[in-house]
Amino acid sequence: MLNKIVFLFFFAFLILIGFENCSSLGKSQYSMNKIQAENYLTAYGEHVFERESCKSCHTLHSDKQNATTVSLDGFGGKYSSNWLYYFLSDPKKFMDQPKMPTHVHLHDKLLDKSTFGEIVEEKGTKRQKRKFDRTWNKLMLQADELSMEIPLIKSGNPDRTEVLALISYLQQIPSTPSKITVDSLIHVKLREKEQSWDNFVLDENSITMQVAQLQESIENGKVLYAANCASCHGLKGEGGTGPNLTDEFWLNGGTDLDIARTIIYGAVKKGMLSWHFQVNPTEAGELLAYIKSLSGTNPKNAKYPEGVKN
Ligand code: HEC
Ligand code: HEC
Numbered sequence: 001m002l003n004k005i006v007f008l009f010f011f012a013f014l015i016l017i018g019f020e021n022c023s024s025l026g027k028s029q030y031s032m033n034k035i036q037a038e039n040y041l042t043a044y045g046e047h048v049f050e051r052e053s054c055k056s057c058h059t060l061h062s063d064k065q066n067a068t069t070v071s072l073d074g075f076g077g078k079y080s081s082n083w084l085y086y087f088l089s090d091p092k093k094f095m096d097q098p099k100m101p102t103h104v105h106l107h108d109k110l111l112d113k114s115t116f117g118e119i120v121e122e123k124g125t126k127r128q129k130r131k132f133d134r135t136w137n138k139l140m141l142q143a144d145e146l147s148m149e150i151p152l153i154k155s156g157n158p159d160r161t162e163v164l165a166l167i168s169y170l171q172q173i174p175s176t177p178s179k180i181t182v183d184s185l186i187h188v189k190l191r192e193k194e195q196s197w198d199n200f201v202l203d204e205n206s207i208t209m210q211v212a213q214l215q216e217s218i219e220n221g222k223v224l225y226a227a228n229c230a231s232c233h234g235l236k237g238e239g240g241t242g243p244n245l246t247d248e249f250w251l252n253g254g255t256d257l258d259i260a261r262t263i264i265y266g267a268v269k270k271g272m273l274s275w276h277f278q279v280n281p282t283e284a285g286e287l288l289a290y291i292k293s294l295s296g297t298n299p300k301n302a303k304y305p306e307g308v309k310n
Contacts (some may be wrong), residue, residue, distance in 0.1 A: 004255075041146065044111065045169025047119050048162050052103065062179045074175030074183070081149040084167045090173045101196035106163040111143060142168070196280040208260055211285025212292065221290025224283055228275070237294040239303025242272060247305050254310030260288050 032220035049055070052171065059065055062073035079087070089107055091098035113136055122132045143160045146168055147153045202208065211217050226235065243251060251270075253263045264284050266274035275284065 011254045031123040041142040041168040045165035048166045073179045075173040109162045208285040212288040217286040217289035221286035236299035238299040243306045249305035249307045252306035
């Protein structure tokens with residue numbers, strides 16, 4: 001009998017604890033698992049993200065990115081908190097004509113206890129009030145901790161504003177599984193390209209030089225060139241940041257082998273990167289074929305000659 005009573009009390013106790021947890025962490029609109037993980041500042045930041053309509057221009061799923069939405073999938077850790085603090089106040093400092101509006105008002109808006117109460121759906125009982133006060137104090141500490149990472153905020157005078165919550169939220173946006181897959185595919189591809197250069201020796205018999213002799217390589221080379229090289233050498237090879245590739249003058253030597261060497265190994269110190277990791281030996285040959293096909297085309301706006309005549 002006594003056993004049964006003890007058991008019943010124990011059972012009632014369990015139910016009570018269950019209820020308490022349900023009611024304080026109940027059906028709030030924000031992801032309560034974050035609150036449980038004690039990322040109070042992050043939870044507040046999620047609220048700011050919703051309230052400021054960031055979602056009208058941003059998606060958290062790279063799959064859903066389109067012409068009007070910019071993906072923040074996996075954004076966490078991409079930049080420092082200091083960078084974000086600057087960027088959110090004045091995107092113009094970072095790009096010419098940003099579409100991203102300034103959110104400098106968040107730098108002045110203090111974190112607000114009653115707003116936070118709404119976020120976690122604070123309940124009226126005394127016990128829950130005490131719990132909520134502790135939670136709020138923790139949030140304040142988290143804000144102070146984050147502001148240490150932001151030298152711009154005067155030290156010793158913590159500035160507990162909503163921008164900190166937003167930064168805390170942005171800094172933890174994880175990658176979706178599909179973003180992780182895409183990233184790792186890119187990684188594997190780069191690794192494969194890298195490996196394709198193992199044991200490679202650049203000479204007349206190398207695959208690069210043989211591919212470069214083939215007429216049909218020019219078309220593939222043209223596509224690779226437009227994607228990787230035109231930004232610096234011009235779409236028609238006329239030159240820009242990089243030298244004109246259509247004339248007879250060469251800075252790094254003008255034989256086929258010289259040009260192949262520059263394409264593959266770069267002229268790193270002088271602004272031309274090594275293309276080693278982005279192309280494989282066959283593609284390097286296709287690029288060479290295309291560049292050779294440009295010789296003497298004399299495009300419009302051709303850049304002045306540089307280097308030595310071949
Ligand atoms: C009117 C549309 C719009 C709104 C609203 C908007 N953004 Fe943006 N945001 C952009 C665009 C577009 C970019 C890309 C850079 C550019 O062109 O300005 C961007 C860039 C960013 C970046 C940098 C992304 C990167 O990978 O470099 C972050 C972070 C960001 N926005 C956060 C936010 C947050 C947080 C909010 C809400 C407080 C917000 N944005 C509201 C349009 C918007
Ligand atoms: C970021 C800009 C940039 C990109 C992108 C770039 N290049 Fe260059 N390239 C340069 C610069 C700058 C030089 C001149 C280096 C020097 O002064 O020796 C150069 C030199 C060269 C040369 C030698 C020219 C000479 O006169 O000796 C070749 C060939 C060449 N690039 C091919 C390519 C190909 C092919 C690609 C794409 C796979 C490419 N470049 C992408 C900037 C670039």
